[in-house]
Amino acid sequence: MPLLRDKTTRVSIKKLEAGSAIIEGLEVVIGKIIEEEPWEPIGPTPMPSIATLRSWDFRLLQRYPPTYSPLCDMCCMCAIGKCDLTKMKKGGCGIDIRAHQAREILLRTTIGAAAHGKHARHLFEHISAKFGDDLSIDAGIEVEVEAPITRLVTGIKPKTLADFREVLEYIENQIASLLSATAMGQEGSYLDFESKAFHAGMIDNLALEVADLIQMSAYNFPRGEPDTPLIDIGAGTVNISKPLILSIGHNVSASIEIIDYLQRNDSMGSLEVTGLCCTAQDLARYSDQAKIIGPISRQLKFIRSGIADVIVTDEQCIHTNILQEAQEIKTPIIATSDQMCLGLPDMTEEPVENIVNALVTGQHPGVLILDHSKVGEVAVQTARMIAPIRKKYKAVPDAKTLIEFAEKCTDCERCRRNCPIDLPIDKAVYEARTGNLKKLVDIYDLCIGCGRCESECTPNIPIISLMEKAAEQKIKFEKYKIRAGRGIIKDTEIRKVGRPLVLGRIPGIIAFAGCPSYPRGGIEVAEMAEEYLKRKYIVVTTGCSAMSIAQYKNEEGKTLYEAYPGDFDAGCLANVGSCVSNAHVIGAAIKIANIFARRPLRANYEEIADYILNRIGAVVMLWGATSQKSLSIATGANRLGIPVVIGPQGARYRRMLLGRKEKRDKYMVYDARTGEQVFIGPAPEHLVYIAESKTEALVMGTKLCIKPNDTTMGRQIKLTHYIDIHKRYFGTIPDDVHLLVRSEADVPFTMKEEILSFLKEKKWQPNIIPDPTILKRMIRSRK
Amino acid sequence: MITIAASPWQIGGTPGPTEAATLKPETAAKLIQIAKRPILVAGSLTLETKVSNGPLIDFIIEWGKLGIPVVATKPTLKEFLKRGFKPSASMGLSDLINRLTDPTWSLDGNGAHDLIIFLGIRYPILSQMLSTLKHFAQNLRTMSLNGFFQPNADWSFPNMKEEEWKEKMAFLLKTLKEK
Numbered sequence: 006m007p008l009l010r011d012k013t014t015r016v017s018i019k020k021l022e023a024g025s026a027i028i029e030g031l032e033v034v035i036g037k038i039i040e041e042e043p044w045e046p047i048g049p050t051p052m053p054s055i056a057t058l059r060s061w062d063f064r065l066l067q068r069y070p071p072t073y074s075p076l077c078d079m080c081c082m083c084a085i086g087k088c089d090l091t092k093m094k095k096g097g098c099g100i101d102i103r104a105h106q107a108r109e110i111l112l113r114t115t116i117g118a119a120a121h122g123k124h125a126r127h128l129f130e131h132i133s134a135k136f137g138d139d140l141s142i143d144a145g146i147e148v149e150v151e152a153p154i155t156r157l158v159t160g161i162k163p164k165t166l167a168d169f170r171e172v173l174e175y176i177e178n179q180i181a182s183l184l185s186a187t188a189m190g191q192e193g194s195y196l197d198f199e200s201k202a203f204h205a206g207m208i209d210n211l212a213l214e215v216a217d218l219i220q221m222s223a224y225n226f227p228r229g230e231p232d233t234p235l236i237d238i239g240a241g242t243v244n245i246s247k248p249l250i251l252s253i254g255h256n257v258s259a260s261i262e263i264i265d266y267l268q269r270n271d272s273m274g275s276l277e278v279t280g281l282c283c284t285a286q287d288l289a290r291y292s293d294q295a296k297i298i299g300p301i302s303r304q305l306k307f308i309r310s311g312i313a314d315v316i317v318t319d320e321q322c323i324h325t326n327i328l329q330e331a332q333e334i335k336t337p338i339i340a341t342s343d344q345m346c347l348g349l350p351d352m353t354e355e356p357v358e359n360i361v362n363a364l365v366t367g368q369h370p371g372v373l374i375l376d377h378s379k380v381g382e383v384a385v386q387t388a389r390m391i392a393p394i395r396k397k398y399k400a401v402p403d404a405k406t407l408i409e410f411a412e413k414c415t416d417c418e419r420c421r422r423n424c425p426i427d428l429p430i431d432k433a434v435y436e437a438r439t440g441n442l443k444k445l446v447d448i449y450d451l452c453i454g455c456g457r458c459e460s461e462c463t464p465n466i467p468i469i470s471l472m473e474k475a476a477e478q479k480i481k482f483e484k485y486k487i488r489a490g491r492g493i494i495k496d497t498e499i500r501k502v503g504r505p506l507v508l509g510r511i512p513g514i515i516a517f518a519g520c521p522s523y524p525r526g527g528i529e530v531a532e533m534a535e536e537y538l539k540r541k542y543i544v545v546t547t548g549c550s551a552m553s554i555a556q557y558k559n560e561e562g563k564t565l566y567e568a569y570p571g572d573f574d575a576g577c578l579a580n581v582g583s584c585v586s587n588a589h590v591i592g593a594a595i596k597i598a599n600i601f602a603r604r605p606l607r608a609n610y611e612e613i614a615d616y617i618l619n620r621i622g623a624v625v626m627l628w629g630a631t632s633q634k635s636l637s638i639a640t641g642a643n644r645l646g647i648p649v650v651i652g653p654q655g656a657r658y659r660r661m662l663l664g665r666k667e668k669r670d671k672y673m674v675y676d677a678r679t680g681e682q683v684f685i686g687p688a689p690e691h692l693v694y695i696a697e698s699k700t701e702a703l704v705m706g707t708k709l710c711i712k713p714n715d716t717t718m719g720r721q722i723k724l725t726h727y728i729d730i731h732k733r734y735f736g737t738i739p740d741d742v743h744l745l746v747r748s749e750a751d752v753p754f755t756m757k758e759e760i761l762s763f764l765k766e767k768k769w770q771p772n773i774i775p776d777p778t779i780l781k782r783m784i785r786s787r788k
Numbered sequence: 789m790i791t792i793a794a795s796p797w798q799i800g801g802t803p804g805p806t807e808a809a810t811l812k813p814e815t816a817a818k819l820i821q822i823a824k825r826p827i828l829v830a831g832s833l834t835l836e837t838k839v840s841n842g843p844l845i846d847f848i849i850e851w852g853k854l855g856i857p858v859v860a861t862k863p864t865l866k867e868f869l870k871r872g873f874k875p876s877a878s879m880g881l882s883d884l885i886n887r888l889t890d891p892t893w894s895l896d897g898n899g900a901h902d903l904i905i906f907l908g909i910r911y912p913i914l915s916q917m918l919s920t921l922k923h924f925a926q927n928l929r930t931m932s933l934n935g936f937f938q939p940n941a942d943w944s945f946p947n948m949k950e951e952e953w954k955e956k957m958a959f960l961l962k963t964l965k966e967k
């Protein structure tokens with residue numbers, strides 16, 4: 006059945022001169038027309054509302070019920086409160102701590118979805134103005150399914166930029182519904198809050214895809230190319246004798262104007278164009294001349310180094326005290342997003358010359374420029390003019406000043422007590438008095454750069470600057486390579502890995518995503534990635550995690566990007582791109598169901614999610630989970646049946662979705678061939694797990710890739726990894742192997758004797774391998 | 789719960805009106821001795837944390853030999869086994885905490901536990917796990933013996949300097965051995 010859908014068509018005319026008449030800025034909306042879309046019959050859930058997929062969510066939540074860890078026992082959301090909700094006491098509106106925690110999860114996932122939704126909207130408006138609504142959505146060659154999430158969720162197959170208008174309106178509408186549900190006296194059930202949080206995650210993922218496809222198409226980013234250029238990353242890669250522009254945030258459109266301006270003027274090499282966080286990742290997708298300083302944890306430290314002559318901010322993950330920080334080193338700020346105006350004067354309409362003058366003379370510490378086309382020229386001119394003036398600020402305090410600062414330390418411990426990851430920074434500062442800076446250098450790599458230690462220090466010791474100074478020599482050698490984000494996973498790659506993945510011969514996809522609040526530094530992410538690469542998992546990464554992986558060299562002195570190819574294949578490491586590129590990671594799982602298994606995609610959410618849950622071994626690792634956006638990305642993956650392992654800091658997200666493997670009835674599926682209910686073992690055991698340490702995360706990653714559909718050969722391979730890694734790090738055979746072996750043919754050949762004797766001890770019984778589904782309607786014939 | 793005699797180790801960690809009672813080693817010993825179904829949970833810091841006569845893990849083994857069931861969190865298990873000590877169980881911390889919220893669950897299936905003692909677990913994650921138990925496992929009591937005040941426990945050692953903590957731990961073990 007072809008889809009008939011209402012569509013609003015807009016015609017906009019920027020400027021039309023006809024004889025003596027001039028028409029400017031005209032937009033005409035031509036009612037609603039009926040459009041035929043013959044590409045695929047529409048599925049059951051186009052543009053689902055917040056309750057449409059509720060029954061699917063409840064199925065997941067039944068197996069993986071939430072376990073909450075309140076960060077605060079109180080609720081202060083309305084004027085009846087504060088209400089004490091400790092130990093299931095009820096608040097003035099009747100809510101208890103369980104439902105309130107679920108509400109907090111919904112709020113945070115909705116914040117994440119809103120940030121990504123707004124990001125996509127900003128890109129859309131900017132690119133629509135610059136390139137026009139007819140811009141083709143071009144995901145590259147060998148890509149038929151260009152927008153798997155958009156097709157799955159909305160039923161729309163986007164061909165031009167204009168097609169995303171309706172998608173964005175849907176996203177914005179859903180965000181309003183979701184936020185509304187958090188109001189006092191709305192939703193009351195923790196399970197319904199969680200279902201809505203899943204919805205927020207799904208909407209978030211949709212927004213990611215819109216944002217990345219738009220920018221890939223408009224800016225000609227790599228589209229699924231595995232061998233993208235190797236980009237310089239690390240503070241040691243910049244030439245500090247050149248003027249330096251530092252871009253921070255996530256929306257690259259303003260910073261791209263800087264590169265365009267330099268290229269137009271043939272002066273790309275005269276300045277250093279650098280970035281932090283996802284804007285940096287996306288700049289590197291645009292130009293291999295851009296340099297990445299590092300993940301967001303390097304933000305305050307790099308600013309304190311005084312090296313940046315101009316700072317350009319856009320949106321998300323920017324230190325909100327950045328203006329004051331920049332003023333300390335006399336670096337002007339150019340704010341370019343209405344999401345972060347920093348109290349700065351809006352000089353959008355002023356001529357470039359006036360803006361540059363205001364910044365160079367210090368008339369304003371920064372300006373707001375909402376017209377991105379001006380940002381390039383202003384940033385470049387300002388950097389050139391101000392660089393000679395601010396030369397003396399391009400340095401952290403000298404060693405003598407450092408020791409003088411440290412001498413003020415009273416060893417009061419308050420800095421450590423305010424450190425979110427409990428780093429012994431107090432001892433490091435106290436010891437610096439004696440000139441011993443070793444502890445400060447050690448902490449430099451572990452520190453997430455939040456600045457909380459400083460704000461608690463009574464003698465006002467600039468602890469981060471001390472760390473920066475202590476690590477000065479080390480920073481000079483921070484020279485690494487990262488492969489520029491490759492974007493989408495090609496259909497041809499999906500076809501190649503589909504069968505081995507679904508049958509289990511490739512043991513799984515491990516996706517390192519999210520922020521850098523690591524418990525023990527970024528090196529752990531790289532070490533985990535390396536372990537999975539050696540074991541021939543498909544390793545993909547995005548955002549700050551991708552940058553952390555780059556800041557590590559193996560025994561041969563190579564970064565993992567230099568040591569492993571960038572394909573979407575076994576034993577390869579693909580930097581997919583910035584946070585919005587996570588859409589392609591999630592999209593890859595959807596595409597396997599659609600392209601390899603030929604499951605209908607269009608508006609067919611439940612069936613695709615059911616397929617992924619039961620057949621595709623994919624795990625998201627959020628090792629340094631921090632932001633609301635990470636949570637919403639992960640929650641979107643969860644709704645599709647993809648488990649997420651979170652680092653210990655993520656316990657502050659307040660909830661896990663945990664199964665209990667001893668509860669057999671929770672791990673039952675239908676065999677689609679017969680309708681019989683079959684026990685599948687803990688496959689996968691959990692949907693959201695907080696790991697205490699790197700080793701626990703590593704082992705859990707291998708286990709969560711085990712899926713009920715694995716063939717015996719696939720299960721053998723997956724069990725080999727799970728048992729081997731468990732033995733290596735925990736010293737024993739896992740205590741649940743008997744739950745994961747379905748027949749003797751599943752037992753890894755090299756471990757046969759040992760495992761068979763273990764099975765005997767556990768009184769193991771064989772089981773059938775079903776054609777697994779948790780959707781009754783997928784049963785083909787009933788017994 | 790009673791008292792707010794100490795402030796949380798992490799500034800800003802005040803969860804609400806109900807906070808742990810601060811614990812002296814002699815009270816800790818008494819509470820442990822009167823507990824009918826206690827367990828001691830040993831986390832991933834047990835190796836790198838030092839007590840007076842070596843790493844914390846050796847201290848826990850000595851204590852375990854007095855008869856208290858020890859649960860090694862997964863990353864800790866191998867080190868216990870290397871030392872020839874088989875813990876009563878080994879589980880992921882999250883898995884354990886989840887099961888403890890079920891009043892029908894126990895390690896050996898012989899009835900719910902009444903006291904859970906925590907040692908060697910990183911402060912931020914322990915704080916959250918204790919919060920889970922505080923709200924959703926009201927049948928049991930929790931005790932944190934790290935030298936950092938954990939307000940989400942029922943009982944916690946206050947914030948202490950390292951040397952003071954080592955002394956208190958040594959005293960606690962001595963007392964438990966004597967009884």
Ligand code: SF4
Pocket residue numbers: 080081082083084085086087088095096097098099100189190
């Ligand atoms: S929303 Fe409910 S629990 Fe929260 S402060 Fe208001 S009445 Fe109290």
Ligand code: SF4
Pocket residue numbers: 420423424425426427428430451452453454455456457458459468469
């Ligand atoms: S800046 Fe670093 S040391 Fe200071 S509180 Fe934050 S993480 Fe801890």
Ligand code: SF4
Pocket residue numbers: 413414415416417418419420421430431432434435461462463464465466468
């Ligand atoms: S807060 Fe300041 S004075 Fe106190 S220990 Fe830390 S650095 Fe020293």
